[in-house]
Amino acid sequence: xxxxxxxxxxxxxxxxxxxxxxxxxxxxxxxxxxxxxxxxxxxxxxxxxxxxxxxxxxxxxxxxxxxxxxxxxxxxxxxxxxxxxxxxxxxxxxxxxxxxxxxxxxxxxxxxxxxxxxxxxxxxxxxxxxxxxxxxxxxxxxxxxxxxxxxxxxxxxxxxxxxxxxxxxxxxxxxxxxxxxxxxxxxxxxxxxxxxxxxxxxxxxxxxxxxxxxxxxxxxxxxxxxxxxxxxxxxxxxxxxxxxxxxxxxxxxxxxxxxxxxxxxxxxxxxxxxxxxxxxxxxxxxxxxxxxxxxxxxxxxxxxxxxxxxxxxxxxxxxxxxxxxxxxxxxxxxxxxxxxxxxxxxxxxxxxxxxxxxxxxxxxxxxxxxxxxxxxxxxxxxxxxxx
Amino acid sequence: xxxxxxxxxxxxxxxxxxxxxxxxxxxxxxxxxxxxxxxxxxxxxxxxxxxxxxxxxxxxxxxxxxxxxxxxxxxxxxxxxxxxxxxxxxxxxxxxxxxxxxxxxxxxxxxxxxxxxxxxxxxxxxxxxxxxxxxxxxxxxxxxxxxxxxxxxxxxxxxxxxxxxxxxxxxxxxxxxxxxxxxxxxxxxxxxxxxxxxxxxxxxxxxxxxxxxxxxxxxxxxxxxxxxxxxxxxxxxxxxxxxxxxxxxxxxxxxxxxxxxxxxxxxxxxxxxxxxxxxxxxxxxxxxxxxxxxxxxxxxxxxxxxxxxxxxxxxxxxxxxxxxxxxxxxxxxxxxxxxxxxxxxxxxxxxxxxxxxxxxxxxxxxxxxxxxxxxxxxxxxxxxxxxxxxxxxxxxxxxxxxxxxxxxxxxxxxxxxxxxxxxxxxxxxxxxxxxxxxxxxxxxxxxxxx
Numbered sequence: 001x002x003x004x005x006x007x008x009x010x011x012x013x014x015x016x017x018x019x020x021x022x023x024x025x026x027x028x029x030x031x032x033x034x035x036x037x038x039x040x041x042x043x044x045x046x047x048x049x050x051x052x053x054x055x056x057x058x059x060x061x062x063x064x065x066x067x068x069x070x071x072x073x074x075x076x077x078x079x080x081x082x083x084x085x086x087x088x089x090x091x092x093x094x095x096x097x098x099x100x101x102x103x104x105x106x107x108x109x110x111x112x113x114x115x116x117x118x119x120x121x122x123x124x125x126x127x128x129x130x131x132x133x134x135x136x137x138x139x140x141x142x143x144x145x146x147x148x149x150x151x152x153x154x155x156x157x158x159x160x161x162x163x164x165x166x167x168x169x170x171x172x173x174x175x176x177x178x179x180x181x182x183x184x185x186x187x188x189x190x191x192x193x194x195x196x197x198x199x200x201x202x203x204x205x206x207x208x209x210x211x212x213x214x215x216x217x218x219x220x221x222x223x224x225x226x227x228x229x230x231x232x233x234x235x236x237x238x239x240x241x242x243x244x245x246x247x248x249x250x251x252x253x254x255x256x257x258x259x260x261x262x263x264x265x266x267x268x269x270x271x272x273x274x275x276x277x278x279x280x281x282x283x284x285x286x287x288x289x290x291x292x293x294x295x296x297x298x299x300x301x302x303x304x305x306x307x308x309x310x311x312x313x314x315x316x317x318x319x320x321x322x323x324x325x326x327x328x329x330x331x332x333x334x335x336x337x338x339x340x341x342x343x344x345x346x347x348x349x350x351x352x353x354x355x356x357x358x359x360x361x362x363x364x365x366x367x368x369x370x371x372x373x374x375x376x377x378x379x380x381x382x383x384x385x386x387x
Numbered sequence: 388x389x390x391x392x393x394x395x396x397x398x399x400x401x402x403x404x405x406x407x408x409x410x411x412x413x414x415x416x417x418x419x420x421x422x423x424x425x426x427x428x429x430x431x432x433x434x435x436x437x438x439x440x441x442x443x444x445x446x447x448x449x450x451x452x453x454x455x456x457x458x459x460x461x462x463x464x465x466x467x468x469x470x471x472x473x474x475x476x477x478x479x480x481x482x483x484x485x486x487x488x489x490x491x492x493x494x495x496x497x498x499x500x501x502x503x504x505x506x507x508x509x510x511x512x513x514x515x516x517x518x519x520x521x522x523x524x525x526x527x528x529x530x531x532x533x534x535x536x537x538x539x540x541x542x543x544x545x546x547x548x549x550x551x552x553x554x555x556x557x558x559x560x561x562x563x564x565x566x567x568x569x570x571x572x573x574x575x576x577x578x579x580x581x582x583x584x585x586x587x588x589x590x591x592x593x594x595x596x597x598x599x600x601x602x603x604x605x606x607x608x609x610x611x612x613x614x615x616x617x618x619x620x621x622x623x624x625x626x627x628x629x630x631x632x633x634x635x636x637x638x639x640x641x642x643x644x645x646x647x648x649x650x651x652x653x654x655x656x657x658x659x660x661x662x663x664x665x666x667x668x669x670x671x672x673x674x675x676x677x678x679x680x681x682x683x684x685x686x687x688x689x690x691x692x693x694x695x696x697x698x699x700x701x702x703x704x705x706x707x708x709x710x711x712x713x714x715x716x717x718x719x720x721x722x723x724x725x726x727x728x729x730x731x732x733x734x735x736x737x738x739x740x741x742x743x744x745x746x747x748x749x750x751x752x753x754x755x756x757x758x759x760x761x762x763x764x765x766x767x768x769x770x771x772x773x774x775x776x777x778x779x780x781x782x783x784x785x786x787x788x789x790x791x792x793x794x795x796x797x798x799x800x801x802x803x804x805x806x807x808x809x810x811x812x813x814x815x816x817x818x819x820x821x822x823x824x825x826x827x828x829x830x831x832x833x834x835x836x837x
Contacts (some may be wrong), residue, residue: 042755054759057765259396263738
């Protein structure tokens with residue numbers, strides 16, 4: 001450890017202003033603060049600080065994503081072996097999924113962090129950790145057959161136009177991972193929906209087998225065009241086709257526990273998304289139109305598609321969600337309700353979670369405005385009554 | 388029984404190095420210095436020359452805007468230096484204490500026969516008005532504005548804070564006289580903690596008594612004002628620290644300015660944390676030297692770890708401080724992969740660290756590291772949890788950063804002082820310098836309004 005520290009101290013001057021590798025200052029700084037907690041001491045204000053920093057928070061979100069990611073890898077393999085009829089052990093299935101998902105993670109991180117490094121260098125700032133989470137979310141919310149080049153373009157678009165132009169992590173209006181998905185969804189709809197993208201039909205390094213024209217629809221897709229699939233425990237465990245990380249309710253629940261316990265995500269947002277979704281699902285069950293998807297029981301709505309994943313990992317993003325405590329209830333409730341409304345009433349898209357969250361991202365400042373205005377008028381009233 | 392207000396929001400940071408309730412004798416410091424910067428909002432005009440002799444209670448400088456406001460020497464002796472910084476700004480005025488102290492005589496007063504104007508004039512003349520601050524702006528009070536009320540918080544809830552009941556021993560009469568004098572100017576609100584039992588507090592006369600219970604910042608006068616009678620736009624209230632009330636009482640009872648404070652010497656790097664009697668502005672070399680652990684580089688703070696001022700080991704006691712804290716500087720620490728380690732010895736309010744396993748009794752040794760890079764505001768609801776005021780701290784901070792004066796007013800900047808945001812700054816995961824931001828906001832507003 002000391003040797004590493006000494007080495008870093010030795011090469012550090014090269015990266016400072018006027019040094020040989022000054023162009024890589026942000027990269028060096030990023031790695032240095034990653035390896036060692038910065039030893040800068042406070043100059044103004046409080047002399048002591050809480051040990052928490054945004055690196056810790058972001059790494060906890062990534063840790064919370066791990067169960068869903070690992071299960072997603074297994075499920076990619078499972079779906080492949082299942083659909084192609086190939087025989088495979090657990091290890092082979094996981095290995096297949098691992099090899100299918102890993103390139104997406106790498107592409108997402110390389111593209112996104114690359115842009116972050118460049119922007120940090122250009123703006124003479126430190127690298128912001130926000131993309132650690134975004135970069136992990138992006139591969140988890142796309143279908144397994146999404147081509148890497150599309151992923152790269154969408155990630156670049158989202159990081160630049162959804163985040164950096166607004167001023168970086170903490171200033172963005174929309175959730176960057178969802179913008180990536182929305183970009184893919186509207187720019188390349190054939191690779192993001194339908195029944196050919198959810199299960200991979202290629203073999204990877206000899207694992208699995210190649211089947212042309214393999215089709216497998218997600219339960220929500222089925223409900224849209226045919227009849228509502230009956231509730232099964234596979235919908236809870238996650239052994240159904242879907243985007244890579246979104247299928248398993250159990251794995252996502254483990255993540256939710258981690259997020260709530262560590263206080264990174266707000267229970268208010270998370271709970272109210274489920275309440276909103278359940279209530280709207282029930283409303284459609286009772287009074288809805290006579291379509292298969294409207295007849296889908298409310299609890300099935302909550303298990304399927306990206307509902308859980310969105311509620312736990314996307315809606316709770318502190319930057320793009322409501323920032324006031326009362327606002328969080330409204331914000332979450334409307335996301336849940338809106339997701340089900342889009343699912344049921346929209347003829348085109350089987351899934352509504354992404355659009356619901358993005359829509360509420362726009363309205364979050366409005367919700368906050370009402371709460372803040374409330375505080376302001378209370379203060380004004382107090383001043384009036386005193387004079 | 389007095390009004391009881393229970394606060395739930397807040398945070399007590401349990402640090403190592405709490406002062407034992409015993410008085411330690413220290414060598415009389417040879418030098419005393421007043422730093423005009425301690426008296427926020429004052430533009431100093433020095434009225435003494437170097438090598439001039441001043442009496443204890445004799446003026447060293449006055450406020451340019453209010454020449455009647457004097458800032459007096461705590462001791463008698465020769466002015467050894469008037470130190471100036473960039474653009475000839477007065478940094479400090481140092482007096483070498485004479486062996487024999489002579490005091491400027493202001494005459495004993497019978498407070499009951501005085502009126503508000505007489506009290507104010509005496510305080511201005513004797514340099515004790517300088518210890519009265521005002522809200523809005525958290526600056527030294529403007530003597531031309533009549534305050535709506537005067538607030539005194541009789542307890543300090545900051546980390547390792549001195550126990551005012553200990554300082555009060557033997558000064559009960561002076562404290563009551565001080566309160567009586569202030570009550571001549573405006574109604575006095577005295578806030579005490581639920582654990583304080585001293586009769587001089589619980590049975591203080593001529594004041595409105597409120598009892599506060601809860602974690603820090605329950606002792607912050609700003610929080611108390613917010614719960615008792617919040618400051619509205621256009622109103623002014625004064626705040627006085629309880630030891631300054633004793634100064635006022637002494638002036639009335641003895642006719643002399645005696646700026647002796649009971650100071651707690653605290654912190655993990657202090658060998659024997661205890662109390663001692665020191666006058667405002669005392670040089671701390673003899674107080675600290677020999678009582679500090681020498682193994683590591685240390686940071687000496689006049690005041691507490693949240694709001695205090697960093698001083699050199701041979702620095703001077705700040706005008707408003709009744710506490711000295713010494714903590715490790717920590718710039719020699721290189722913690723590897725800290726963002727993923729459990730870090731049991733480090734303190735965090737977040738459950739993403741596991742220090743909660745150690746129980747609430749554990750005393751922490753925290754150093755001065757920021758432990759992270761500054762970011763934009765990312766997490767929400769961090770500040771709200773530690774600010775028991777009817778204020779939306781995130782929005783107020785954002786309004787200040789944006790320089791939006793109307794918005795600052797609407798969101799209640801008149802009610803706050805930088806110290807109220809100290810805990811927010813401690814817990815902030817984006818490591819924003821909130822106290823600096825709030826100070827700048829208040830200065831901006833004051834410039835605009837005056």
